[in-house]
Amino acid sequence: MLKPTSAFSHLDPLSTPSLSVAPREDLTMASFAAGKDQVQAVMAAIKSAYGVDLPRRPARVSGKGIAFVWASPDQWLAVAERGTNRDMERELKSLLSRMASVVDQSDGRVVVRVSGPLSRQVLAKGIPIDLHPRAFGANAAAITHASHIGVIMWQLEDASTFELAMFRSYADSFAHWLIETAEATLPATA
CATH class of the missing domain: 3.30.70.1520 (Heterotetrameric sarcosine oxidase)
Incomplete structure (x- = not known):
């Protein structure tokens, strides 16, 4: 019998006052x-x-x-x-x-939500587009890449909440980049 399995075997949700990262598996x-x-x-x-x-x-x-x-x-x-x-x-x-x-696309793509005051700063370290709110605001979307991984990203109505969809086979590589970047960006006390 097949059992649903997360594509993110190396992504534990991260939740701090400055940054949250969580897979959207629902x-x-x-x-x-x-x-x-x-x-x-x-x-x-x-x-x-x-x-x-x-x-x-x-x-x-x-x-x-x-x-x-x-x-x-x-x-x-x-x-x-x-x-x-x-x-x-x-x-x-x-x-x-x-x-x-x-x-x-439910089984072929996965989505990660990145939110919080540091979300733009973290994403900007691997996404080659202008993420400043005047250039990428509420409900903006882009087809781009994050650390060489193709993504479709969009911003929710909340100014600091983004979702990124990618092919399932890249989930762990993306998670590795995102968590390393987040850890390097977060203050030591986060």
């Missing part, structure tokens, strides 16, 4: 891409079902228990808490039938 995710000439229909279906306009540029929007992150032109990543057996692939395939291709 999520269901699916990517979807609008079919040819179906962008407007996909956008209308998402608006009707979830009450949000899909972002047309790197950004994150949320509504009705779900977030949508821009992943490339006419492609998005849907992220929601798994809850009572919620399955984003099934949910979106039902909604977007014949308008978009939908692919489950």
Whole structure:
């Protein structure tokens, strides 16, 4: 019998007043891409079902228990808490039938939440984009890399809370970089 196992075998949640790092293993995710000439229909279906306009540029929007992150032109990543057996692939395939291709990402990608006053400082040590709040603010998103590991990252509404999604096979390498960077950044008394 298969048993769910964390991709983060070397990541113990970190919680200090200055910085928190925790895997988000309670999520269901699916990517979807609008079919040819179906962008407007996909956008209308998402608006009707979830009450949000899909972002047309790197950004994150949320509504009705779900977030949508821009992943490339006419492609998005849907992220929601798994809850009572919620399955984003099934949910979106039902909604977007014949308008978009939908692919489950729940087992292929993992998400880490980094929050606290030192979060930008820690992330800036391995992410080559401007993370200053005037350049990367609430609900901003980017496809980038963190210490040479490809990530999709977004900021939540809270100015110091970020989530980073990466392929599952890179989870331990990412965790190793993140924890070492965090430990080097935190004050000795943290």
